[in-house]
Amino acid sequence: MGGFTGLVATTLPVLVLVPVNSAYGLQPALLAALAVAVVVLLWRLARKESLQPAISGFIGVAFCAAIAWFMGDAKGYFVYGIWYSLILGIALVVSIVVRWPLVGVIWRGINGEDQRWRTNREAVRGYSIATAAWAVxxxxxxxVQQWLYLQDSTEALGYTRIAMGWPLTILAVLVTVWAVRKANRAEEGSQEGPEVTRYEQFSDQP
Structure with a gap:
């Protein structure tokens, strides 16, 4: 939702946190991560871009830093993201099971459209595929990250978060674009069907 700069806003603090923590300890690492989040916020402000992604990113970094500070361990920075992934993954799976795939609900909601696509089986299947990609x-x-967390592998956890961030997100976006187009074509076809039928019936009359 935050685009390229949104990804940057969430990735740079992690890139700073891990090496600074290894070299100087927890408190300097958390301060460095917060400082990077502030720089990103000021950068977007200077460019007169939307501040929502940067503000959200800063709040997220501050919240994660607070957890790490409370736990007294840098790996605490990743706790929120790990469990957020589980909760969201489960929600996505449940939405598919109850035939309200979240990608379809969100996509139509963003575009101000109704939810009549749920009456079209092919459209539901397309949105379910997209939702399944994000669930996976x-x-x-x-x-992966919970396993690393339990192994106390803070450095590996940080780099894995980045590695499983951009590449997997890009892959999920590609699947989503394909599936959403498939769903839209299916719905457009169902809307055109009755009109064609009425035309053919009319043309057959003497």
Whole structure:
């Protein structure tokens, strides 16, 4: 939702946190991560871009830093993201099971459209595929990062978060674009069907 700069706003603090923590300890690492989040915020402000992604990113970094400070361990910075991935992954799976795939609900909601697509089986299947791609992404993140968290591998956890961030997100976006187009074509076809039928019936009359 935050675009390229949104990804940057969430990735740079992690890139700073891990090496600074290894070299200087927890408190300097958390301060460095917060400082990077502030720089990103000021950069977007100077460019007169939307501040929502940067503000959200800063709040997220501050919240994660607070957890790490409270736990007294840098790996605490990743706790929120790990469990957020699990909760969101489960929510996505449940939405598919109840035939309200979240990608379809969100996509139509963003575009101010109704939810009549749920009456079209092919459209539901297309949005379910897109939703499943995101479910796999988030559940995979949880499984791998939670394992590293339990192994106390803070450095590996940081780099894995980045590695499972951009590449998997790009892959999920590509699947989503394909599936959403498939769903839209299916719905457009169902809307055109009755008109064609009425035309053919009319043309057959003497």
């Amino acid at each position: 992404l988030f559940l995979a993140r949880f499984a």
